Amino acid sequence: MISEIAQISIKPGLESEFETGVAKAVPLFLRAKGCHGVRLEHSIEHPHRYLLVVAWETVEHHTVNFRSSEDFKEWRKLVGHCFENPPEVQHTREVSLRG
16 A cells, blocks of 8 residues: 655645645545545645645556546546645555564
């Protein structure tokens, strides 16, 4: 299981519109092959910044399957106009801490 973490800066004044668009897009993510969940976090210190965290089985489920889908295009239609600049995306895996 990997996490896609997208840091997204939103144009001032479009926060509510962005949040509504993400809520509408949740079904697009959840029906994607290999998607196990999605959540949105809003920065307290930087009110125009969000983190979109999506759980995927593999990086390819995100980068190949989802990004080449019609659902990805729909996701961008719903929220792309709110972006102040392109999202910064990284993929991570959980590290087991046993002590």
